[in-house]
Amino acid sequence: MMASLYSKAAAVLLLAASATAFVPPSSSRGVCVEPLCMNKQKKQRPKVNTNKGFGGGSSSSSTTSSALESDMLIRPKTSSNFKYAGSIRPGLQSPKRIVPSEKIKLPDYALDGQPKNRPALFPWVIETKKPEEIEKMRASGRCAREVLDLAGREVRPGITTDEIDRIVHEATIARGAYPSPLNYHNFPKSCCTSVNEVICHGIPDDRPLQEGDIINIDITCYLDGYHGDCSEMFVVGGEAAADPVAKRLLQTTYDCWVKALNFVKPGNDYKDIGAIIEDHVTEQGFTTVKSFCGHGIGSVFHTNPNILHYRNSEPAGKMAAGHTFTIEPMICENGANYLMWPDDWTATTKDGGRSAQFEHTLLITPEGVEAMTGKIETSPVQFWERDSKVHTGLWLGTTPSAKEREAKLNSSRLSSN
Numbered sequence: 001m002m003a004s005l006y007s008k009a010a011a012v013l014l015l016a017a018s019a020t021a022f023v024p025p026s027s028s029r030g031v032c033v034e035p036l037c038m039n040k041q042k043k044q045r046p047k048v049n050t051n052k053g054f055g056g057g058s059s060s061s062s063t064t065s066s067a068l069e070s071d072m073l074i075r076p077k078t079s080s081n082f083k084y085a086g087s088i089r090p091g092l093q094s095p096k097r098i099v100p101s102e103k104i105k106l107p108d109y110a111l112d113g114q115p116k117n118r119p120a121l122f123p124w125v126i127e128t129k130k131p132e133e134i135e136k137m138r139a140s141g142r143c144a145r146e147v148l149d150l151a152g153r154e155v156r157p158g159i160t161t162d163e164i165d166r167i168v169h170e171a172t173i174a175r176g177a178y179p180s181p182l183n184y185h186n187f188p189k190s191c192c193t194s195v196n197e198v199i200c201h202g203i204p205d206d207r208p209l210q211e212g213d214i215i216n217i218d219i220t221c222y223l224d225g226y227h228g229d230c231s232e233m234f235v236v237g238g239e240a241a242a243d244p245v246a247k248r249l250l251q252t253t254y255d256c257w258v259k260a261l262n263f264v265k266p267g268n269d270y271k272d273i274g275a276i277i278e279d280h281v282t283e284q285g286f287t288t289v290k291s292f293c294g295h296g297i298g299s300v301f302h303t304n305p306n307i308l309h310y311r312n313s314e315p316a317g318k319m320a321a322g323h324t325f326t327i328e329p330m331i332c333e334n335g336a337n338y339l340m341w342p343d344d345w346t347a348t349t350k351d352g353g354r355s356a357q358f359e360h361t362l363l364i365t366p367e368g369v370e371a372m373t374g375k376i377e378t379s380p381v382q383f384w385e386r387d388s389k390v391h392t393g394l395w396l397g398t399t400p401s402a403k404e405r406e407a408k409l410n411s412s413r414l415s416s417n
Contacts (some may be wrong), residue, residue, distance in 0.1 A: 003200045003292035003328050003357075049263050067368050074188075076203065076343045091205030094162050096188055097169045106177050107222050113186040117300045124317030126296060126304045130323055133226065134363060137298065137324055140177065140228030141361050141372030142315035143221040147171045148230055151191070151219065156233040157211045159192035164217065165204035172221050180220035180227050180301055187345060192231075199330050199338055199355045200292055207333030211237040214246055216357045224374035227301050229326055231359040232331045232382075239383045245333060246354065247383075249286060253331040253356040254384040256280035256288075258391045260309075260327050262398060264362060264369035270316035274308040275328045287336035289355070292347070293324040297361055321366045328359035328402070336403070353370040368398035381413050 046244045073092040099106070108116040120126070129137065142287075150171050151164050169190040172179045179190035187203075194202035194216040195209070209215065218231035233250055235242045242250070256277045263276055278288050294307030310330040330336075334353030341348070355360055360371040374396040385394055394408035396402045 003294065003330065005360075029261045073206070076205070079342045082342055083096075084341075085348050085350055086349065088195055088198060088207070090203070090341065090343060090346070091160075091207040092177055093188060093203060093205050094166075096182065097166070097190060099173065099178055099182065104173060104176065104226060105222070107180065107184075107227075109184055109301075110182070111179065113183050115184070115301065117303070119296075119302075119304045122315075123304055123306060124310045124315050125315050126320070126323050126325075127298060128320060128322035129298060129363075130166045130322075133298065134322070134324075136224050136226045137228060137361070137363070137372055138221040140221050140226045141230070141374075142228070142376070143172070143175045143177050143223050144228035144230050144361070145373045145376055145379070146175065147221060148217060148219040149376070150375075151217050152232060152234050152380060155209065155215060155217075155236055157236055158208050160206050160208050161195070161202070161204035161215075162206055164193055165189050165191055168217075168219060173254065175221070175223070177221040177223040179227070180222045181218075184301060191220075192216070193357070194218070194357070196252045196354050197348045197352050199289055199332070199347045199349060200357065201347055203343060203345055212241045212243065212246075214242070214250065214354060214356060216355075218357075218359065222301075225299050227297050227299075228362075229297055229301075229359060229361045230371055231328065231357055233356050233358065233384075234382075236292060247355050248284065249331065249333050249354060251384045251387065252281055252284040252286055253329065254358055254382075255388055255390040257327065257329055258395055260300065260329070261360065261362070261369065261371070261395060262391070264319060264327075264364060265398065266319055266321050266364060266366060268319045270307060270319060271312055271314050273327060275311040278310045281329075281331050287332045287334070289330035289332065289336045289338065291338050292330060294328045294359070296323070296325045298324055319364050321364050323364045324372070326359050326361055328357055330355055331356045365399055367400060368402070370397035370399055371395065372401045374402075375409070377409065377412070378415070384414055386414065 072095055076090045100177040151168050169179055181187050182190045189204045192201050193204045194200055195213050213236040216231050216233050220227050220229040260273045260276045281288050288310050290310050296303040296305050307327055332349050332353050332355045335351045338347045339350045360375045363370045363372050375394045393414050395405040
């Protein structure tokens with residue numbers, strides 16, 4: 001979740017900046033002159049309801065939430081003279097939902113919105129997870145996968161992204177986890193829903209989804225002290241509702257992502273991931289976003305390494321067993337420059353063209369790489385997985401154990417699809 005907003009940063013500035021994101025200044029040598037935190041404006045500390053738990057809203061059932069607590073809806077920050085790029089506009093938001101803090105372990109930013117940990121001083125210094133940490137990350141990754149699949153099954157014409165957020169929130173809490181996006185740098189919701197031209201960090205609201213929309217749902221769950229992060233695309237109305245360009249965009253985004261996933265193994269350079277992605281998408285006539293990147297993950301939501309999705313020579317370090325991180329390319333049908341909405345979160349393409357994205361939390365092992373948020377027995381098989389010329393069927397990793405599980409899963413899922 002929450003692709004890091006990247007700048008080509010000097011090491012000292014990387015340390016000083018938040019572990020989220022940076023905007024790239026123009027520089028022929030790639031030296032950062034000014035880190036820019038995603039949460040650019042100081043906001044009021046959220047109130048904590050000590051009787052019910054953390055949060056400012058209700059985690060009520062669907063029978064009570066369908067009206068979105070209409071007398072409590074929040075109008076996001078807007079500007080009368082702001083020029084939106086496409087057809088999507090900010091809608092009304094329900095209040096922050098409640099997390100029962102007496103039952104759920106909270107991340108360090110849950111109460112005040114400010115993460116307390118920072119990346120290592122140098123971007124090539126990457127944490128190696130211990131076996132017990134890896135097991136906890138497998139659990140949080142499985143949790144995130146289950147929640148993402150549940151949210152994806154609800155995508156249909158007429159449902160609002162706020163309702164999807166409610167479903168995500170309740171499913172996360174039911175699994176004993178905290179929805180990591182909630183109050184991260186004051187983000188107001190429990191997941192990100194990015195529709196059509198929205199590149200990333202779309203805030204769920206009362207806009208009903210429309211037939212033919214493409215939507216990325218980005219889920220991160222914090223379970224037993226560790227985050228699991230994944231996202232996937234969905235077509236509102238299913239494959240038949242997608243126009244030819246949308247189908248090509250989704251297929252290209254998926255295929256470049258899988259090519260990058262297959263590259264991961266001990267000893268390879270993190271910087272080389274970007275060229276694999278950019279070379280594939282440019283051949284298909286699309287572009288890759290350079291302002292947001294993948295990231296290391298574990299007990300900290302965003303940390304080293306930074307995973308750039310375009311050709312680069314940044315010193316991001318070498319892959320090694322025990323590293324955990326995300327690859328999450330954002331690919332656009334036209335230009336890849338972004339426009340930030342006045343809410344300081346929603347990033348859309350500057351020209352209004354659509355954007356697509358996929359994401360896994362990955363674990364490097366001595367034998368290759370595994371998707372810690374990989375699909376499971378009940379996961380859907382999407383048309384881009386079925387039709388891919390890069391990798392047919394669900395992708396779970398390159399290790400022998402991952403390939404064995406993948407073969408069994410594809411045998412059952414592809415034959416029934």
